[in-house]
Amino acid sequence: MSAIPDFHAVIPAGGAGTRLWPLSRAGHPKFLLDLTGTGRTLLQGTVDRLQPLAAGILVVTGTRHADAVAAQLPELGARQVLAEPSPRDSMAAIGLAAAVLLERHGEDVVLGSFAADHVISGTEAFERTVREGVVAAQAGYVVTIGIRATEPSTAFGYVRSGRSLGLDEAPSAQHVEGFTEKPDALTAAGYLATGEYRWNAGMFLVRARVLLDHLAAQLPALAAGLVEIAAAWDGPDKQAVLDRVWPGLTKIAIDHAIAEPVAAAGGVAVVPGDFTWDDVGDFASLAGLLAGGTLGDASAVQRIDADGSLVVTGDGRTVTVIGLPGAVVVDTPGAILVTTREHAQAVKRGVDGWRAQGRDDLL
Amino acid sequence: MSAIPDFHAVIPAGGAGTRLWPLSRAGHPKFLLDLTGTGRTLLQGTVDRLQPLAAGILVVTGTRHADAVAAQLPELGARQVLAEPSPRDSMAAIGLAAAVLLERHGEDVVLGSFAADHVISGTEAFERTVREGVVAAQAGYVVTIGIRATEPSTAFGYVRSGRSLGLDEAPSAQHVEGFTEKPDALTAAGYLATGEYRWNAGMFLVRARVLLDHLAAQLPALAAGLVEIAAAWDGPDKQAVLDRVWPGLTKIAIDHAIAEPVAAAGGVAVVPGDFTWDDVGDFASLAGLLAGGTLGDASAVQRIDADGSLVVTGDGRTVTVIGLPGAVVVDTPGAILVTTREHAQAVKRGVDGWRAQGRDDLL
Numbered sequence: 010m011s012a013i014p015d016f017h018a019v020i021p022a023g024g025a026g027t028r029l030w031p032l033s034r035a036g037h038p039k040f041l042l043d044l045t046g047t048g049r050t051l052l053q054g055t056v057d058r059l060q061p062l063a064a065g066i067l068v069v070t071g072t073r074h075a076d077a078v079a080a081q082l083p084e085l086g087a088r089q090v091l092a093e094p095s096p097r098d099s100m101a102a103i104g105l106a107a108a109v110l111l112e113r114h115g116e117d118v119v120l121g122s123f124a125a126d127h128v129i130s131g132t133e134a135f136e137r138t139v140r141e142g143v144v145a146a147q148a149g150y151v152v153t154i155g156i157r158a159t160e161p162s163t164a165f166g167y168v169r170s171g172r173s174l175g176l177d178e179a180p181s182a183q184h185v186e187g188f189t190e191k192p193d194a195l196t197a198a199g200y201l202a203t204g205e206y207r208w209n210a211g212m213f214l215v216r217a218r219v220l221l222d223h224l225a226a227q228l229p230a231l232a233a234g235l236v237e238i239a240a241a242w243d244g245p246d247k248q249a250v251l252d253r254v255w256p257g258l259t260k261i262a263i264d265h266a267i268a269e270p271v272a273a274a275g276g277v278a279v280v281p282g283d284f285t286w287d288d289v290g291d292f293a294s295l296a297g298l299l300a301g302g303t304l305g306d307a308s309a310v311q312r313i314d315a316d317g318s319l320v321v322t323g324d325g326r327t328v329t330v331i332g333l334p335g336a337v338v339v340d341t342p343g344a345i346l347v348t349t350r351e352h353a354q355a356v357k358r359g360v361d362g363w364r365a366q367g368r369d370d371l372l
Numbered sequence: 373m374s375a376i377p378d379f380h381a382v383i384p385a386g387g388a389g390t391r392l393w394p395l396s397r398a399g400h401p402k403f404l405l406d407l408t409g410t411g412r413t414l415l416q417g418t419v420d421r422l423q424p425l426a427a428g429i430l431v432v433t434g435t436r437h438a439d440a441v442a443a444q445l446p447e448l449g450a451r452q453v454l455a456e457p458s459p460r461d462s463m464a465a466i467g468l469a470a471a472v473l474l475e476r477h478g479e480d481v482v483l484g485s486f487a488a489d490h491v492i493s494g495t496e497a498f499e500r501t502v503r504e505g506v507v508a509a510q511a512g513y514v515v516t517i518g519i520r521a522t523e524p525s526t527a528f529g530y531v532r533s534g535r536s537l538g539l540d541e542a543p544s545a546q547h548v549e550g551f552t553e554k555p556d557a558l559t560a561a562g563y564l565a566t567g568e569y570r571w572n573a574g575m576f577l578v579r580a581r582v583l584l585d586h587l588a589a590q591l592p593a594l595a596a597g598l599v600e601i602a603a604a605w606d607g608p609d610k611q612a613v614l615d616r617v618w619p620g621l622t623k624i625a626i627d628h629a630i631a632e633p634v635a636a637a638g639g640v641a642v643v644p645g646d647f648t649w650d651d652v653g654d655f656a657s658l659a660g661l662l663a664g665g666t667l668g669d670a671s672a673v674q675r676i677d678a679d680g681s682l683v684v685t686g687d688g689r690t691v692t693v694i695g696l697p698g699a700v701v702v703d704t705p706g707a708i709l710v711t712t713r714e715h716a717q718a719v720k721r722g723v724d725g726w727r728a729q730g731r732d733d734l735l
Contacts, residue, residue, distance in 0.1 A: 031692075311722060311725045311726065311729075313718065313721050313722060313725065314715070314718070325706075326705070326706055326707060326708055327706060327707045327708065327726070327731070327734060328707075328708045328710065329394075329707065329708070329709045329710070329711075329722040329725075329726070330710045330711070331709070331710070331711035331712075331715050331718050331719060331721065331722055332711050332712050332714065332715030332718055333696070333699075333710060333711065333712060333715075336696075336710060338708070338710050340708055342689070343688075343689055343690060344689060344690045344691075344692065345689055345690065345691045345692070345701070345703055345708065346692045346694070347691065347692070347693045347694070347696060347699060347701050347710050348692075348693070348694035348695050348696065349694075349695050349696060351695065352677070352694050352695030352696075355676065355677070355694050355695055356694060358676050358694065359674060359676060359692040359694055362674045362676065362692075363674065363690070363692070366674075368690070371690060
């Protein structure tokens with residue numbers, strides 16, 4: 010496998026992963042955790058997957074986690090970790106990376122953005138998809154990766170594909186007809202029946218210059234601010250410029266800032282991704298990823314009439330689950346969570362409850 | 373309330389309370405625990421209840437727990453704690469107490485035996501019952517206390533009452549027609565319908581001399597052994613006699629040794645006990661005793677869609693239960709148990725499982 014010339018991977022590493030609380034917390038968010046029991050964190054796994062393909066990798070994260078990110082990725086070097094002074098949503102994060110890449114590597118850079126906290130398996134299919142995506146990006150498109158929908162999930166947005174782009178080097182790339190927000194179950198089932206819809210996993214590729222040009226057209230102040238910061242990033246004025254410009258940047262998701270308006274104008278393509286993808290969005294999802302249902306020390310877990318239960322062990326304590334198929338038990342130093350896979354989406358309510366009680370130490 | 377002359381309470385303190393694992397363990401059994409959140413252990417609560425009524429109190433326990441028992445009951449003094457070298461079942465324990473009481477206090481002693489790990493409320497009703505029981509015991513009967521059955525429980529044995537004893541000072545005392553083992557649900561419902569059956573809670577009163585005479589008739593070797601040990605108990609030969617005699621004592625429950633054969637001969641009476649009694653036999657029972665459902669720090673527990681769940685907190689860790697009404701969550705230093713009130717009887721299977729894996733450190 011050889012690196013793709015001019016292709017730089019950008020990994021936005023943010024988000025606490027509230028639905029994985031108390032495993033994932035503000036102080037040690039989901040992307041810094043080894044959730045698959047492989048010995049590599051989700052962030053490390055993301056870098057492992059991209060490093061053979063990319064000419065370079067940038068991680069964009071908050072100042073709070075920059076040291077932890079750099080420590081987990083000694084092979085990258087601290088210069089490849091961009092620390093945001095405060096969270097300004099995904100457009101600022103990825104736009105900053107695009108502008109820095111243009112400064113450092115010039116006009117031909119294609120960036121590919123991949124979340125730091127997803128799990129992907131199927132290396133060859135992933136590589137094929139990325140290579141086609143780069144080709145389509147070089148042709149000027151904003152390219153999203155459309156994941157084959159294996160069920161009518163209501164947890165993801167969908168992307169609808171249209172006619173082929175007609176690119177020899179990217180034969181499966183198609184025009185995007187549009188994006189949808191998370192649908193209800195009936196609508197999702199309808200999507201699957203058509204065969205035209207895929208999950209929008211938030212992975213996309215685009216020439217850095219194309220991205221910034223779109224941004225300049227849609228949100229010129231934001232684009233100008235990012236360009237100004239990027240110009241100062243590797244120099245002595247970085248902190249002063251950041252202090253002055255960053256707090257005023259528009260907070261907006263890249264989907265709303267770029268993907269949706271540009272799709273409406275015909276500038277977005279989709280490359281189908283037929284690898285296995287999981288956003289590990291909640292404990293039900295995590296349970297599905299773990300063969301034995303245990304994250305941690307399997308010898309410390311005893312299940313009696315508790316098929317399909319997920320147990321996360323901690324601190325050497327044993328966990329005994331009796332009569333609760335599908336239970337979720339998460340043991341962490343300060344907090345134990347007990348729920349079910351069915352209630353995986355309700356974990357956020359527990360976090361909200363502790364916050365309302367002022368127990369920020371638990372969050 | 374005045375003490376009843378010649379009445380001595382005997383408290384057998386044994387049994388690990390396996391169905392309350394991992395709260396109750398071999399090293400800190402149920403009777404040494406504060407399961408009601410009152411600040412007093414079940415053993416202390418038992419002594420508190422009996423002290424105003426009794427001329428003296430003896431606790432019979434294993435050598436392993438003798439120090440802990442004495443430490444919890446400084447008001448008794450170590451002489452009132454009889455330590456058994458090894459468990460020889462309830463007949464040996466109570467028979468030893470009877471023989472020691474005869475040595476120390478003479479022929480008029482009436483003993484009342486009360487388990488160390490039950491919860492009783494209703495002080496006045498309890499006192500009335502005990503006073504009648506002493507009167508019936510002084511008349512020569514083995515007197516059991518029959519608890520009003522509030523449901524057709526299959527967890528307890530039953531005692532069937534017959535005609536009145538006709539004692540002026542014990543007007544509610546009746547002859548016992550017989551004892552039954554734990555019945556099935558249908559049989560239990562039939563018992564309740566007759567109005568003649570009460571729960572056999574294992575509490576009984578009897579003159580120490582009468583008990584030993586019955587024992588001498590039924591199991592003369594056991595009676596002789598206990599008398600020999602008791603004669604040496606407060607003297608220099610205690611240990612030598614114990615070492616020689618104790619290991620050979622017959623292991624038998626007092627119900628089989630005395631209560632059943634003597635009842636068949638018309639020598640057993642029952643006094644109804646209309647106080648509230650709970651044997652705290654499992655977590656379902658414990659949940660019923662705790663108003664808020666939490667044993668420990670209620671501020672460390674958050675329940676979301678988890679009505680009726682029992683949480684036992686430990687070590688300052690928080691517990692969040694979501695979407696599991698009737699759940700049981702027990703957090704102890706080395707072991708977490710997650711189950712439901714419905715599965716309270718299955719907790720023993722968890723203990724068996726850890727034992728099979730050689731995890732005696734957890735038991």
